[in-house]
Amino acid sequence: MYGKGLRSLSISTIAVMTAALALVFFYAPLEAEQGFLQKIFYVHVPLAIVALCGFVAGGIMAIQHLRTRDPSWDMRSYVAIHMSLIFGVGTLITGSIWAKGSWGHWWVWDEPTLVSFLIVFLLYATYQPLRFAIEDPERQARYASVFAITAGAFVPLNFIAVRLSTAYVHPRVLGGTSNLPGPMALTFVVSLIGIALLYVTLCKYELTAKHARAQLRALRRRLTADDAATPPVRRSRSAAPTTLHPAAMMTARVTGKEGL
Amino acid sequence: MGVALADLPALPLHEAGKYVAAAYVVLFALVLIYVAIMAIRLSRIERELGELLELSENTVASAPPDRELAGQGSTPL
Helix, strand or coil: CCCCCHHHHHHHHHHHHHHHHHHHHHCCCCECCCEHHHHHHHHHHHHHHHHHHHHHHHHHHHHHHHHHCCHHHHHHHHHHHHHHHHHHHHHHHHHHHHHHHHHCCCCCCCCHHHHHHHHHHHHHHCHHHHHHCCCCHHHHHHHHHHHHHHHHHHHHHHHHHHHHHCCCCCCCCCCCHHHCCHHHHHHHHHHHHHHHHHHHHHHHHHHHHHHHHHHHHHHHHHHHHHHCCCCCHHHCHHHCCCCCCHHHHHHHHHHHHHCC | CHHHHHHCCCCCCCCCHHHHHHHHHHHHHHHHHHHHHHHHHHHHHHHHHHHHHHHHHHHHHHCCHHHHHHHHHCCCC
């Protein structure tokens, strides 16, 4: 179910990422002030934008979960936040490298954009400990959704606050691609699409893997239940548990007919 | 191929080159680590599938004949 379209998505991700790298190194002109170092911009900024959008998307999926009580939305929200955290790590590391090359320091505490991103990242770093501290699965999903919505709302507010308050030291990107020369803007947009596609592809991989594991667990439960000492008539094929996932039901049907 | 490469602009890999390379290596490493984790998960799923296959084969082998008959009489899934 989750694996549908994964192959074409993976191929398009590889194609766009390759195109983006080619544009970065062989098409985009060197920036006058920073020179070659500015090439980090094409990986750092898309990573940051995609990570922040992923946090917000996780919040929106959490709203869907609370509205519908469908656990698949909770799973999507969890995966979106999990992947955004990984992209957030990438943003922080590439940002530090850029800062070192550009300003001579790995981290600058009086730069509001850097510090605000770190605050958002640390906020979301508490998501998983909070989630897995709760044992009851239903409560866990509900509390995680509330957290994801609250933190998701904090992300744009934080972004706007920083924009309104700061000195213009950090390069402005969102809404500012028109300031970039044409080849640079094109390269940036292709890089952004490539990183966004990478995010979606990895999320889909994660969801597919989790779904496959859930199906396996359901199948194992069914097989071990079948193995228990139940009367032969009750162990017939019609006694399949109704709570089994449709895909697991399909697997079970194959098992019944052909013994896998 | 060599001529085409010679026509490409030379990359100024002097002072800034190491920082740019490091930044792109970070992205590559993140993806690579993720792929490695997915490979471990895939092998675990494969192992579990093997166990389930074994379990189902044992179940079928140890099933008494009347159970098979009861199974045939029920509604197919």
